[in-house]
Amino acid sequence: MTIVDALTRLIAPSHLRIASFDGRTAVLTAAPVRVAARVEVVPATVAAPAVPGDQQSGRPAEQPDGLEDIVVTARRSAEFSQKVPVAVTAFTQNALREKGIANGTDLQNFTPSLSVLGDVARNQETYTIRGMGGTGGAGTGSGPGVVGYFAEVPSTVSGPGNFYDLASLQVLKGPQGTLFGRNTTGGAVLxxxxxPKMNKVEGYIDGTLGNFQRTSVQGALNVPIVSDILAIRVAGQFDKRDGYVRDVVTGRDYLNRNNYSLRLGVQLNPTDTISNYTAVSYVDVNEHGGGSILMSVNPGRPYAALLLPYLQAQQARGIRRTALSVPTREVSKNLLVLNNTEWRASDTLTFKNIVSYSRSRSTSATDRDSTPLPIADLLGAYPGSYNNNLRTITEEVQARYDDGTLRVQAGGFYLDQKTMAPLTFQTVNPLQLGGILGGGPIILPPAVQALIGANGPLLPALSLQPSAEVHGRSKAVYAQVQYKLAPTLTATAGFRWTWDTYGGHIQSYQSPDSYQVFNKLAAIGLITPAQAAQVIGLNANLCVYDAFKAVAAGGFPTLKYPNCTSPAFDGRSNGPTWQLGLDWQADPQTLLYAVSRRGYKSGANNPIVSLFLGEQHPLFGVLPEKVTDAEVGLKRDWTLGTVRARTNIAAFYTWFSDIQVIQRAAIAGSDILTNAQKARVLGLEFEGMLIPFKALTLSGTYSFNSARYLEYNSLAIPAIPQALTAAQPSRDLAGTPFSFVPKHKYSLDARLALPIPAREGDMAIRATWSWQSSLRVTPEIQPFDTIPSYGLLNLRLEWNDVRGAPLDLALYGTNVLDKQYRVTSNPGYNNSGFNNSIYGEPAQYGVQLRYRF
Known part of the structure; x- marks a missing residue:
């Protein structure tokens, strides 16, 4: 480490600070001790710098200027955040607890430039940073442009069960492709x-009770096994809460919480130079899913006359009650096993190997039309099966050389993904006149509904997909060099090349049970028995994709399940990422940096296009995204008499090409992934802290993001009669803003320590306000195409170290003004003929108790 860093750590317990340093002589002065703010730090490992502070007590890791600093791994090694030339927002476990951050939707309220996109499936969160990263998943390949990492392993950070017993949570902004790899065009969440700590038994248990029958418990236990050699840490968490949207027909509550997580960590240090960390993490979610609300109906679409009465009923009910045709659910089981081994071969050379195995399984049932009608409903997987069942293996080797002047990091990365069992799907749409290849939907008058016992005017047609599979591989090599041009001036250059392959297959047929209704229609004389037999004979067990191809070729569909073909779709892409930067440690409290980076996101393909238009059609293949940015930043700690302050500022401009975007319900009601040609994002981020006196800590964040398409001509979609898809002309969408990117966001946090005797503990009140401006949910003009601006107020009264005991007590309230706000939207008005939204959580309050030992 540098002389300044080393001296800073050595003198921290004495409460001195470095007043000046000319490279040879350091002048030290006294610094006040601050107790108003509390922080946790990453426990030291072989590779981590030693830092003061006690993680479990929550006591601050005091820096000489009275401001805490958090150890981050933004450059794949442990460093203090104020010394890293990267725009990073970091949270300790205490900060997550005190701000009520339990998932990505909460996290976005306190992180500049971060937006978290939801879907009708509420737990399928996609992170977007600086306007980049939110699109992906409509085809094979691609994926989100902001990647989550757990202990340096690519992992999911979507949904509940991840944000507990952490040393830190870090949000890195801008392309991170050199050290972190593919798809980090927007950033990364670490x-x-x-x-585990050596030679120390410790732990905590933290419980919460609140309204909506909230019951939440988390805890951890650290146990040394062999002195200085082996220790383990066991942690767990569960969270249960009633939903805040209720179905008026079934009484089912939606948007509830019901999940638990378990984690085991094993730290083995067989020698002074070897550090071996093994972790096993398991997350289990079994929740009722999203209670989506129908917002508008397009009167020019086929189902308008049927949907309008349901829209009127929904408007009369308000946003906390709904009526759905599907008992929606979100069920998932995620297992991650990893090993991170470090060997310090010498004082300057370190080798690291990171290997992981993960298995993610999930099934979800969603009602995309948000009504009791069987339109665009996903019933989930077959019983005992999953919509997603993915095995992922990663392997990374890294060598690091650091002599204080030159640091070199180089390595290779390999990822292999495949489905472990056939993926299955059950989808419901209205039965078409004459079958799936016939005319429009069958709409029954009330009298006919009564005669045949139909549950509504639309007859449901069940499409079954008994087998689907996806796979992918990614390989990369990389190197990054940091060189001190002068004791305080460092240049950085890095390069990485990534190769990706991806593909899969799918099979689908029509359930024979759906067509037995034609016998009922024949029984009441609406059709003849011969007509009923003809329709049933043609459609029951009909192979869907084979039928589409036969009709497109001018033939007649004949293949029946189980003799369906399984169309395959494969693709590949590759590309470079790089980084060039310069940072200047002007003095111990001031860091300035400038950096330019290149990001790459894997290409993709659209299986639905290959089925109807062939793999040679321009809509089949999707180009990789390319991002180049330029960023300048300043990190500065200030001392103004007895006042302490921190200001971190970053300004950036991003050139974005071949942006992967979704065209909604483009073919046969399915979304497809396409490319917009060019875009730009410019913005500013600020994070600050002010301590006017020791009892009061003020902090705030702000971000400005202007993200617009410069050139965006959507690809024309031809008419596909066999897919019931009308022609869609190309549209010029240049000048439209990005979806789900607020131009302005800010948060304000104030913590005031109350004047109680020191022997009674530390009591404080905290108020947090977060606000974001309005944002678009689609580049197209339609009703509810914008989520209005909103602000959320959280309050907290906390009493730490109650009467000198290792006990912390808090009363909390979130969204105490009970603001009604939308967190996601399905903008299908111009395509499917309706749109819907999920609303954010209402006011919640409760009590939190933590015991430390």
Missing amino acids: LEPAR
């Missing part, structure tokens, strides 16, 4: 778990 979860660093609390690792």
Whole structure:
């Protein structure tokens, strides 16, 4: 480490600070001790710098200027955040607890430039940073442009069960492709778990009770096994809460919480130079899913006359009650096993190997039309099966050389993904006149509904997909060099090349049970028995994709399940990422940097296009995204008499090409992934802290993001009669803003320590306000195409170290003004003929108790 860093750590317990340093002589002065703010730090490992502070007590890791600093791994090694030339927002476990951050939707309220996109499936969160990263998943390949990492392993950070017993949570902004790899065009979210400590038994248990029958418990236990050699840490969490949207027909509550997580960490240091960390993490979610609300109906679409009465009923009910045709659910089981081994071969050379195995399984049932009608409903997987069942293996080797002047990091990365069992799907849409290849939907008058016992005017047609599979591989090599041009001036250059392959297959047929209704229609004389037999004979067990191809070729569909073909779709892409930067440590409290980076996101393909238009059609293949940015930043700690302050500022401009965007319900009601040609994002981010006196800590964040398409001509979609898809002309969408990117966001946090005797503990009140401006949910003009601006107020009264005991007590309230706000939207008005939204959580309050030992 540098002389300044080393001296800073050595003198921290004495409460001195470095007043000046000319490279040869350091002048030290006294610094006040601040107790108003509390912080946790990453426990030291072989590679981590020693830092003061006690993680479990929550006591601050005091820096000489009275401001805490958090250890981050933004450059794949442990460093203090104020010394890293990267725009990073970092949270300790205490900060997550005190701000009520339990998932990505909460996290976005306190992180500049971060937006978290939801879907009708509420837990399928996609992170967007600086306007980049939110699109992906409509085809094979691609994926989100902001990747989550757990202990340096690519992992999911979507949904509940991840943000507990952490040493730190870090949000890195801008392309991170050199050291972190593919798809980090927008940034990365790093979860660093609390690792086992040697020679110390400690732990905590934290419980919460609140309204909506909230019951939440988490805890951890650290146990040394062999002195200085082996220790383990066991942690767990569960969270249960009633939903805040209720179905008026079934009484089912939606948007509830019901999940638990378990984690085991094993730290083995067989020698002074070897550090071996093994972790096993398991997350289990079994929840009722999203209670979506129908917002508008397009009167020019086929189902308008049927949907309008349901829209009127929904408007009369308000946003906390709904009526759905599907008992929606979100069920998932995620297992991650990893090993991170470090060997310090010498004082300057370190080798690292990171290997992981993960298995993610999930099934979800969603009602995309948000009504009791069977339109665009996903019933989930077959019983005992999953919509997603993915095995992922990663392997990374890294060598690091650091002599104080030159640091070199180089390595290779390999990822292999495949489905472990056939993926299955059950989808419901209205039965078409004459079958799936016939005319429009069958709409029954009330009298006919009564005669045949139909549950509504639309007859449901069940489409079954008994087998689907996806796979992918990614390989990369990389190197990054940091060189000190002068004791305080460092240049950085890095390069990475990534190769990706991806593909899969799918099979689908029509359930024979759906067509037995034609016998009922024949029984009441609406059709003849011969007509009923003809329709049933043609459609029952009909292979869907084979039928589409036969009709497109001018033939007649004949293949029946189980003799369906399984169309395959494969693709590949590759590309470079790089980084060039310069940072200047002007003095111990001031860091300035400038950096330019290149990001790459994997290409993709659209299986639905290959089925109807062939793999040679321009809509089949999707180009990789390319991002180039330029960023300048300043990190500065200030001392103004007895006042302490921190200001971190970053300004950036991003050139974006071949942006992967979704065209909604483009073919046969399915979304497809396409490319917009060019875009730009410019913005500013600010994070600050002010301590006017020791009892009061003020902090705030702000971001400005202007993200617009410069050139965006959507690809024309031809008429596909066999897919019931009308022609869609190309549209010029240049000048439209990005979806789900607020131009302005800010948060304000104030913590005031109350004047109680020191022997009674530390009591404080905290108020947090977060606000974001309006944002578009689609580049197209339609009703509810914008989520209005909103602000959320959280309050907290906390009493830490109650009467000198290792006990912390808090009363909390979130969204105390009970603001009604939308967190996601399905903008299908111009395509499917309706749109819907999910609303954010209402006011919640409760009590939190934590015991430390």
